[in-house]
Amino acid sequence: MKLESEEPNPCLMEMQAVCLKYGNHEALQNVSLRVLRGQRVALVGPNGAGKTSALRCLLGLIQPSHGTVKLFGKPRSKATMSRIGYVPQRLQLNSSFQLTVREFLSLRIPETRSWFWQNQETVEGHIASISCDLEVDHLLNRPLMKLSGGQMQRVLIAFSLLTRPEALALDEPTAGVDVFGEKAFLQWLVRVQKQYDLTVFMVSHDLNWVHESADWVYVLNQKIIAEGPPDQALSNSFFQWSPGKSAIPPNS
Amino acid sequence: MWDEPFMQRALLVGLTLGLSASFLGVFATARRMAFLSDTVAHGSLLGVAGGLALGFSNLTWPIIMVSLALGGGIMWLRETASIMTDNAMALIFSGSVALAILALSWNQVSPAVAHGYLFGDILSVSQADVYWSATASIIILTIGFRFLNSLILITLNEDLAMVNGVSVRLWNYLFMAALALVIALGVQMLGVILMTATVVAPPLTAQRITNGLKSQLCWALIFGAFGSIAGLWISFSMNWPCGPTIALTHCIFFMLTPLLRFISSSG
Structure with a gap:
């Protein structure tokens, strides 16, 4: 009731x-x-x-x-x-930090266990659907450092959406994001x-996007x-x- | 050679500090804090000078106190000062080393003692240092692995970490304190000039042969521990000074990584 x-x-x-x-x-x-x-x-x-x-x-x-x-x-x-999901403008990345997209997304998994000891099945169960919906599934094994601006924003949004x-x-x-990727x-x-x-x-x-979509x-x-x-x-x-x-x- | 008590002590300190320094180093290098580590290491010479002037028989405590104060001071400057952190660190670096050398000179400390702290002295490692290093490393690694999420988020973006409920300020100070403690405990064996190699080299070596942070952390710990042990063994076998040999071993591992990568890709 x-x-x-x-x-x-x-x-x-x-x-x-x-x-x-x-x-x-x-x-x-x-x-x-x-x-x-x-x-x-x-x-x-x-x-x-x-x-x-x-x-x-x-x-x-x-x-x-x-x-x-x-x-x-x-x-x-x-x-x-x-x-509320917060999507920052950029991450402070340099090449000495090898965090992959999968590892980054798995930081959002609510678990009592430490991130380091999460098992693969739990991680996949949590991130598979969002990463597929948001078209970042092909990036999962890539280091965050090597993403383009547009790819990084998609990954950051996927990260935020994991907690619904x-x-x-x-x-x-x-x-x-470059001019060509911006509209897409x-x-x-x-x-x-x-x-x-x-x-x-x-x-x-x-302002174009704001005018058309806001x-x-x-x-x-x-x-x-x-x-x-x-x-x-x-x-x-x-x-x-x-x-x-x-x-x-x-x-x- | 491992039967000698001083070698056993050095082995345990090298192993435990090799593990904790390389763990912290993964985040320190990612956060561009290598120069900060070097500043704390060099500044810890002030602890040596102060400890000798005040008549301490064991200098571990004064070195730890000065390192923690320098680490806290640098963090405070990062938060509040209007000058660039790098510039502030350069000033602290030069100022603390200059004051330490003058204090050593005023106290007429023999050049051999000063040399030992600059480049490391394997005989200076006491039983108390072994307990301190082991305890500090166990605590740092346990807390570090338990709260990796927070450390990673802070490294990536402090705002993102705060929005996700991480106490960024607290963790920044804790991280700095852990780094200063490890450096302080290592300088007696490795020397103030060479300690940074143990923090910086293993994570960078690991980064060149791995894809993913979990494997980078594992390999950094392996290189950190193995580099210290191998350096110690070479130092004893060749009768070379301990600090430079360990630091050089870490650097050689780094330089050999293209070869390791080639072997792993062709195998």
Whole structure:
């Protein structure tokens, strides 16, 4: 018998009046944003606008100097964080670290046993379906170090999805992807979002993708200077966006 | 030769520290901390100078204290200082070695004693060092293998590790303390100049012949232990100084890896 019925909170991630200071530099000024269930929300802005800082505040990686952050309607906790998958821009890899894709994905397997002693069958049982769905199964034996930018992002997303999160937070996922791979990657991301019923919050510099695929856009330059559906938010003169123009002009 | 008590002590210290140093070395090299290890190793000479000045008969404790302080100081600088970590380490490296040499000179320590700590002295390994090395290595390897997930995630991306519930700051300090402890325990046998070879060479040798972190860890431990034992044996047989011989053995293993790779691929 179900003792308690709880309507899922429509707002998965929320920042209210968040300010962040690095010394005397004010990185974020009174930033408020909301990410609703099922949406693809993009955070765009010029270099140094505070996009990554905002994402790090949202995930609790840095404490804002002022304001509140809520995940699933509650203050950030281990339980709420486990419902979000974080996809960083890159990993700090060098050739002296021989971690393979299979070994990396197996880090996510919830087991009491140490990673080193996991048996092969348990690992395969956990990662086979996701790696096949996300088209990374042919990369499993390859060292992470030797992946291209697009392959690395797919693997990072597969890593996040192994615990079946409800939302993905991505930090500039196409930063290390070449122009040809970028479009294919973003189309693939939309397919994965639908397949896994995910909410996506993405820091992005790719205005074409944002224009075509995002449901809601926040334009940040220390503070939120525009928000709304892509047509409306990107019509702001700050961007002078036009189809085919993908890069955001540097902050002047 | 293994009947000699001093060789048995050296063997046990070499073996246990070879294992723990190479384990930590896999992560230290991946995190570009080789220079940091070298800074702590050289800075530990300050522990020797301080210990001698204060009249310690066994210098293990002063060396450990100074190494831990240097490791903690470098971590603190990484977190808070506005100057680049490499630059800060270069300053600490030069400053601590300069102060140590001056302190040795003020205390009129004989060049032979200083030489022993610079390049290692097999006779300086005491029974207490054996217990300390074995205990430290068992603890480091047990905790390390149990919490490999956390160590790997921190190595890959600290933000990703934090989001996955890893206490990054705590683990960074624990890792630094373990590295400083292993270096401090090894410098008496290998010398401050050569200790880094035991940390850096086995993981790099293993990396060249393996595909996968699990096999890299296993081979790093094998090269770490075998390199120390082989170096010790060569040192005794040829009557060569212990520290340089062990360090050179590790380096020769590294240089021989193309050959090992060729043999394994053709076999």
